Amino acid sequence: xxxxxxxxxxxxxxxxxxxxxxxxxxxxxxxxxxxxxxxxxxxxxxxxxxxxxxxxxxxxxxxxxxxxxxxxxxxxxxxxxxxxxxxxxxxxxxxxxxxxxxxxxxxxxxxxxxxxxxxxxxxxxxxxxxxxxxxxxxxxxxxxxxxxxxxxxxxxxxxxxxxxxxxxxxxxxxxxxxxxxxxxxxxxxxxxxxxxxxxxxxxxxxxxxxxxxxxxxxxxxxxxxxxxxxxxxxxxxxxxxxxxxxxxxxxxxxxxxxxxxxxxxxx
Amino acid sequence: xxxxxxxxxxxxxxxxxxxxxxxxxxxxxxxxxxxxxxxxxxxxxxxxxxxxxxxxxxxxxxxxxxxxxxxxxxxxxxxxxxxxxxxxxxxxxxxxxxxxxxxxxxxxxxxxxxxxxxxxxxxxxxxxxxxxxxxxxxxxxxxxxxxxxxxxxxxxxxxxxxxxxxxxxxxxxxxxxxxxxxxxxxxxxxxxxxxxxxxxxxxxxxxxxxxxxxxxxxxxxxxxxxxxxxxxxxxxxxxxxxxxxxxxxxxxxxxxxxxxxxxxxxxxxxxxxxxxxxxxxxxxxxxxxxxxxxxxxxxxxxxxxxxxxxxxxxxxxxxxxxxxxxxxxxxxxxxxxxxxxxxxxxxxxxxxxxxxxxxxxxxxxxxxxxxxxxxxxxxxxxxxxxxxxxxxxxxxxxxxxxxxxxxxxxxxxxxxxxxxxxxxxxxx
Amino acid sequence: xxxxxxxxxxxxxxxxxxxxxxxxxxxxxxxxxxxxxxxxxxxxxxxxxxxxxxxxxxxxxxxxxxxxxxxxxxxxxxxxxxxxxxxxxxxxxxxxxxxxxxxxxxxxxxxxxxxxxxxxxxxxxxxxxxxxxxxxxxxxxxxxxxxxxxxxxxxxxxxxxxxxxxxxxxxxxxxxxxxxxxxxxxxxxxxxxxxxxxxxxxxxxxxxxxxxxxxxxxxxxxxxxxxxxxxxxxxxxxxxxxxxxxxxxxxxxxxxxxxxxxxxxxxxxxxxxxxxxxxxx
Numbered sequence: 001x002x003x004x005x006x007x008x009x010x011x012x013x014x015x016x017x018x019x020x021x022x023x024x025x026x027x028x029x030x031x032x033x034x035x036x037x038x039x040x041x042x043x044x045x046x047x048x049x050x051x052x053x054x055x056x057x058x059x060x061x062x063x064x065x066x067x068x069x070x071x072x073x074x075x076x077x078x079x080x081x082x083x084x085x086x087x088x089x090x091x092x093x094x095x096x097x098x099x100x101x102x103x104x105x106x107x108x109x110x111x112x113x114x115x116x117x118x119x120x121x122x123x124x125x126x127x128x129x130x131x132x133x134x135x136x137x138x139x140x141x142x143x144x145x146x147x148x149x150x151x152x153x154x155x156x157x158x159x160x161x162x163x164x165x166x167x168x169x170x171x172x173x174x175x176x177x178x179x180x181x182x183x184x185x186x187x188x189x190x191x192x193x194x195x196x197x198x199x200x201x202x203x204x205x206x207x208x209x210x211x212x213x214x215x216x217x218x219x220x221x222x223x224x225x226x227x228x229x230x231x232x233x234x235x236x237x238x239x240x241x242x243x244x245x246x247x248x249x250x251x252x253x254x255x256x257x258x259x260x261x262x263x264x265x266x267x
Numbered sequence: 268x269x270x271x272x273x274x275x276x277x278x279x280x281x282x283x284x285x286x287x288x289x290x291x292x293x294x295x296x297x298x299x300x301x302x303x304x305x306x307x308x309x310x311x312x313x314x315x316x317x318x319x320x321x322x323x324x325x326x327x328x329x330x331x332x333x334x335x336x337x338x339x340x341x342x343x344x345x346x347x348x349x350x351x352x353x354x355x356x357x358x359x360x361x362x363x364x365x366x367x368x369x370x371x372x373x374x375x376x377x378x379x380x381x382x383x384x385x386x387x388x389x390x391x392x393x394x395x396x397x398x399x400x401x402x403x404x405x406x407x408x409x410x411x412x413x414x415x416x417x418x419x420x421x422x423x424x425x426x427x428x429x430x431x432x433x434x435x436x437x438x439x440x441x442x443x444x445x446x447x448x449x450x451x452x453x454x455x456x457x458x459x460x461x462x463x464x465x466x467x468x469x470x471x472x473x474x475x476x477x478x479x480x481x482x483x484x485x486x487x488x489x490x491x492x493x494x495x496x497x498x499x500x501x502x503x504x505x506x507x508x509x510x511x512x513x514x515x516x517x518x519x520x521x522x523x524x525x526x527x528x529x530x531x532x533x534x535x536x537x538x539x540x541x542x543x544x545x546x547x548x549x550x551x552x553x554x555x556x557x558x559x560x561x562x563x564x565x566x567x568x569x570x571x572x573x574x575x576x577x578x579x580x581x582x583x584x585x586x587x588x589x590x591x592x593x594x595x596x597x598x599x600x601x602x603x604x605x606x607x608x609x610x611x612x613x614x615x616x617x618x619x620x621x622x623x624x625x626x627x628x629x630x631x632x633x634x635x636x637x638x639x640x641x642x643x644x645x646x647x648x649x650x651x652x653x654x655x656x657x658x659x660x661x662x663x664x665x666x667x668x669x670x671x672x673x674x675x676x677x678x679x680x681x682x683x684x685x686x687x688x689x690x691x692x693x694x695x
Numbered sequence: 696x697x698x699x700x701x702x703x704x705x706x707x708x709x710x711x712x713x714x715x716x717x718x719x720x721x722x723x724x725x726x727x728x729x730x731x732x733x734x735x736x737x738x739x740x741x742x743x744x745x746x747x748x749x750x751x752x753x754x755x756x757x758x759x760x761x762x763x764x765x766x767x768x769x770x771x772x773x774x775x776x777x778x779x780x781x782x783x784x785x786x787x788x789x790x791x792x793x794x795x796x797x798x799x800x801x802x803x804x805x806x807x808x809x810x811x812x813x814x815x816x817x818x819x820x821x822x823x824x825x826x827x828x829x830x831x832x833x834x835x836x837x838x839x840x841x842x843x844x845x846x847x848x849x850x851x852x853x854x855x856x857x858x859x860x861x862x863x864x865x866x867x868x869x870x871x872x873x874x875x876x877x878x879x880x881x882x883x884x885x886x887x888x889x890x891x892x893x894x895x896x897x898x899x900x901x902x903x904x905x906x907x908x909x910x911x912x913x914x915x916x917x918x919x920x921x922x923x924x925x926x927x928x929x930x931x932x933x934x935x936x937x938x939x940x941x942x943x944x945x946x947x948x949x950x951x952x953x954x955x956x957x958x959x960x961x962x963x964x965x966x967x968x969x970x971x972x973x974x975x976x
Binding site: 329331332334335446453454455500501503504514516636637638639640642643647650651654 | 747813814829832834835836837838919923924925935938939940941942
């Protein structure tokens with residue numbers, strides 16, 4: 001191994017450590033319990049770690065219900081973002097039509113506005129239409145966040161699929177719908193799956209809209225925000241750590257698709 | 268994930284169809300701005316509500332959110348909340364909005380519980396009807412680590428401390444340890460504003476609003492800025508005093524009793540408790556009354572009334588006091604065998620209430636949704652005078668104008684200890 | 696259905712959805728911002744600009760974006776180039792480097808809090824190394840620079856991953872021949888990078904900058920966890936006005952300011968980093 005190679009590999013190592021070390025440290029804080037929080041100086045290897053902090057956190061009433069809510073909201077968001085976003089993306093990719101640019105701008109604008117505030121005027125309307133404090137209501141809000149990604153990413157996915165394939169299917173007697181379903185969709189599916197999972201992550205991590213729009217059916221992050229801001233530190237760290245675990249798993253599950261999504265999204 | 272696109276669509280459609288019925292089964296929803304911290308909420312659910320027969324969903328909520336939520340539900344004409352608990356001043360804005368239902372019948376039924384008459388009177392909010400039933404009470408106290416006691420200024424009585432002595436104490440602690448060991452809860456969700464509204468300013472000026480920019484107020488801020496030299500700079504990150512007390516970052520701290528109780532119960536042998544200091548005018552202190560109300564349109568009025576009955580039972584009142592540190596509002600007597608930590612808490616509250624030079628201060632009354640801006644005026648003054656070192660007279664003139672405008676806008680009459688006013692309370 | 700209408704039918708659900716759940720609340724927020732006591736007025740904006748924290752919040756927000764976003768871009772660029780030269784274990788390294796992508800800012804704030812509190816890991820390490828003798832405060836109002844660095848580092852840690860992914864995707868699509876051609880003409884690796892790779896990556900850099908700038912102006916939970924009241928930014932002020940002061944008008948004014956800045960930044964990036972026509976695919 002040359003010196004150059006050594007420097008290169010240690011660079012990789014340093015950056016990986018920069019990403020992983022903080023996660024390791026919060027894990028240490030999470031299992032260290034209250035003693036670890038006030039310990040000075042702290043051992044970098046948690047001495048006699050206990051799972052008490054995590055256990056007492058998981059024993060808090062409502063954590064499991066909130067987790068179930070989070071999953072329900074995220075799945076709904078995922079489904080709605082794809083169902084609404086994919087056809088729009090297909091339209092942007094395959095047709096030149098007036099208003100296409102206006103639509104693109106509308107979609108981009110949604111990302112330039114702070115969500116926490118957006119949720120304010122919605123509260124009253126949500127109560128009126130009976131979707132306040134439901135998983136569905138929060139999912140509606142989260143879909144506005146995930147939809148821009150879904151539209152733009154799926155547009156580039158469809159763009160990457162040669163138009164000729166589709167036209168060939170028409171020649172063989174498929175209708176437009178059949179061609180889209182049998183030829184285009186299967187090709188775009190890996191990218192769509194990645195987009196869907198990204199929508200899931202967006203929803204899973206969103207805090208403010210979820211706190212404003214719910215009372216009893218809190219999502220996990222909204223629930224944590226409410227209880228954590230006024231909890232002892234060791235419980236906060238346990239909660240923070242438990243929020244990170246699913247994120248790490250998500251990213252692991254989608255690692256192959258991340259490329260598919262962004263690679264084509266950039267064209 | 269499925270390989271077949273149609274399956275994906277079907278799964279998604281099924282999920283959409285499932286969405287609507289995600290609702291909890293019927294139970295009495297109890298929204299509370301108190302007992303929010305995880306551990307107290309847990310005690311509420313597992314111990315305080317234990318003997319109650321019905322099914323209760325206890326939902327803790329930030330005070331500001333609580334008011335907004337009730338107003339939004341009223342506006343939309345659909346209610347989910349049957350019982351609401353909050354501090355007297357938090358529930359007050361709901362009165363003019365017509366959100367609280369009269370509870371005269373409940374008050375009559377529960378007469379035998381022996382509510383303190385002055386607390387029951389507060390529950391009328393100046394109307395003819397009982398709109399709130401008292402539930403529990405608390406106040407703010409000082410907690411000191413026993414390690415700090417040797418440095419108490421000579422001749423100072425810890426139970427009759429003055430602000431000057433507190434400053435000397437902080438100076439002595441810094442000299443001995445090299446660290447600033449006084450602490451105040453000035454973090455983003457800390458209750459620092461209550462310290463100014465209920466403790467510091469009444470102690471120096473004998474008032475809150477009327478005396479806001481008086482010469483005495485300038486003295487108060489000047490001396491507090493001097494005292495702040497001995498306060499840990501972490502104070503602006505402290506929301507709950509119990510944490511830094513337990514870690515030893517703070518040796519002498521001020522906070523709401525419910526926000527130090529954890530330290531007292533975990534290490535009762537390490538701490539002493541005592542009333543907040545006194546100034547030239549007396550010992551300003553703020554009693555906190557938590558009450559129960561039923562919002563209009565509550566889906567389960569019967570359940571809410573049964574819950575009020577349960578929460579004011581002598582046994583429940585005693586459990587509440589001995590677990591979360593909020594004290595009875597009824598004639599229920601505390602047992603002598605309290606845990607050491609609770610004994611510390613009880614004694615601090617009793618000493619505060621019994622202080623001869625006490626000036627009891629109410630939480631702001633009649634400000635409605637503007638109470639947050641009222642607090643902001645005090646916190647901004649604090650930030651300018653104490654943290655940024657601006658001249659107190661200029662700052663008070665400026666903030667006083669803002670306070671005057673706020674009082675004029677809300678039309679709120681003066682509350683204790685300011686003298687009774689005919690119209691809106693005036694900054695003199 | 697005539698083919699002319701098909702694209703409109705396809706975008707209709709999404710457009711309708713965004714219309715109801717984005718445009719209407721946006722207009723409502725705008726109305727809130729420009730109304731005082733149900734009359735049209737600029738009172739909310741004068742209150743906002745006259746507030747103690749407004750100038751600080753504006754300055755902090757810009758400083759944060761100006762420091763964090765370029766660092767993220769350079770760091771991510773370096774990481775993308777390293778990945779390009781990595782033969783084995785690419786997938787695992789990419790996975791590790793993308794992990795922060797899935798971490799919510801609430802959790803990221805807590806992660807850095809555990810490191811930076813007085814009894815935190817940073818102080819412990821410094822103590823073990825003999826640099827300090829007692830806990831050092833990093834997050835107080837008395838150490839504004841350390842506090843700012845703490846917030847910036849946490850932001851960089853959390854959000855470099857998304858820039859990395861966008862760049863990696865762009866790098867992947869670069870034709871290998873360009874680099875080879877540059878080598879044939881005797882360009883040094885650095886010249887090849889600046890003269891060939893960077894210009895070709897322009898579209899990716901543009902998307903990354905727009906996305907990151909917009910999201911950095913909205914960074915909230917990290918800032919709150921580490922800075923609290925000591926480090927106001929525009930979003931945290933909007934939250935404070937809504938949540939603590941209960942003045943939705945001023946909160947809405949802040950929201951509009953954030954949106955105006957985000958839109959302006961987007962336009963600037965679109966213009967500065969325009970892709971030359973001949974390079975478009």
